[in-house]
Amino acid sequence: MSQLPGIEGAKRLAAYTAVDKHILPHHKIIGIGSGSTVPYVVERIMQQGTELNKARIFIPTGFQSKELIIEAGLNLGDVDQHLTIDVTIDGADEVDAQLNCIKGGGACHLREKVIAEAAKTFIIVADYRKNSEYLGKNVRSLSPDLFPTNNPFFPPLTIQFVHGVPIEVVPFAYAKVLQNLRSVLGSPNASLRMAKAKAGPVVTDNANFVIDAPFSRDLIKDPSSLLTKIKLLTGVVEVGLFCNIAQAAYFGNQDGSVTIKRVEGAKVIEESIPAS
Numbered sequence: 001m002s003q004l005p006g007i008e009g010a011k012r013l014a015a016y017t018a019v020d021k022h023i024l025p026h027h028k029i030i031g032i033g034s035g036s037t038v039p040y041v042v043e044r045i046m047q048q049g050t051e052l053n054k055a056r057i058f059i060p061t062g063f064q065s066k067e068l069i070i071e072a073g074l075n076l077g078d079v080d081q082h083l084t085i086d087v088t089i090d091g092a093d094e095v096d097a098q099l100n101c102i103k104g105g106g107a108c109h110l111r112e113k114v115i116a117e118a119a120k121t122f123i124i125v126a127d128y129r130k131n132s133e134y135l136g137k138n139v140r141s142l143s144p145d146l147f148p149t150n151n152p153f154f155p156p157l158t159i160q161f162v163h164g165v166p167i168e169v170v171p172f173a174y175a176k177v178l179q180n181l182r183s184v185l186g187s188p189n190a191s192l193r194m195a196k197a198k199a200g201p202v203v204t205d206n207a208n209f210v211i212d213a214p215f216s217r218d219l220i221k222d223p224s225s226l227l228t229k230i231k232l233l234t235g236v237v238e239v240g241l242f243c244n245i246a247q248a249a250y251f252g253n254q255d256g257s258v259t260i261k262r263v264e265g266a267k268v269i270e271e272s273i274p275a276s
């Protein structure tokens with residue numbers, strides 16, 4: 001395999017390793033997730049050859065993965081035709097030691113969760129930055145270059161922030177859900193996700209809005225219980241907390257090795273494939 005530097009190399013390594021281990025010749029219905037790691041999943045599946053792939057159907061988790069499937073010339077299906085999927089591979093924003101995940105950085109988590117739950121095997125692929133001890137630990141850093149200042153008393157700072165849990169809500173109820181997240185569920189900085197190249201909020205593939213709600217370590221330490229509380233708020237469609245769904249997560253590392261966390265019995269074990 002040719003070298004691909006940095007984060008992209010780590011994503012590709014995770015994706016290729018997961019496809020090699022989990023997309024087997026007898027798998028006919030395959031779920032394709034969303035995000036920037038998933039194109040490498042499709043790339044590796046293509047490398048398995050036309051003969052294998054012409055007998056397969058691929059189920060997308062949103063507009064982006066639908067386009068990926070079509071552009072690759074693969075057979076497109078949907079979950080309403082295929083209620084059981086052999087394997088789904090998807091990215092994640094953060095994965096904890098128990099394989100709980102935060103997803104929805106691309107606002108696709110509703111369809112992603114349906115396609116993940118429909119799968120007999122659900123596998124996560126990500127670069128090393130997503131491998132976390134507990135959810136909400138990873139902070140994103142904004143470079144000081146983005147916030148230059150000429151004032152010598154206030155040198156440019158690296159601003160760090162926690163992205164939070166993505167929550168898809170029906171537009172009509174967004175303000176009420178925001179109020180409840182802030183004042184009842186303890187996420188004072190919950191905010192409506194705004195679009196970058198459009199005035200107004202991000203609109204999902206299902207014509208809904210997304211709220212990002214950061215929670216303290218104490219509130220997110222039991223992600224399943226937090227998921228239930230958020231989901232019970234009227235107006236919430238789906239929460240980007242994926243608990244007890246993934247069977248394994250593959251993380252590409254900077255040194256070319258791959259860290260694997262996988263469910264074995266009642267435990268999650270961690271192992272590593274050294275760089276080749």
Ligand SMILES: O=C[C@H](O)[C@H](O)[C@H](O)COP(=O)(O)O
Pocket residue numbers: 033034035036037038090091092093102103104105106107108109112
């Ligand atoms: O809604 C988007 C998804 O949950 C993505 O799978 C997630 O944000 C990870 O994306 P990426 O592979 O770009 O880090």
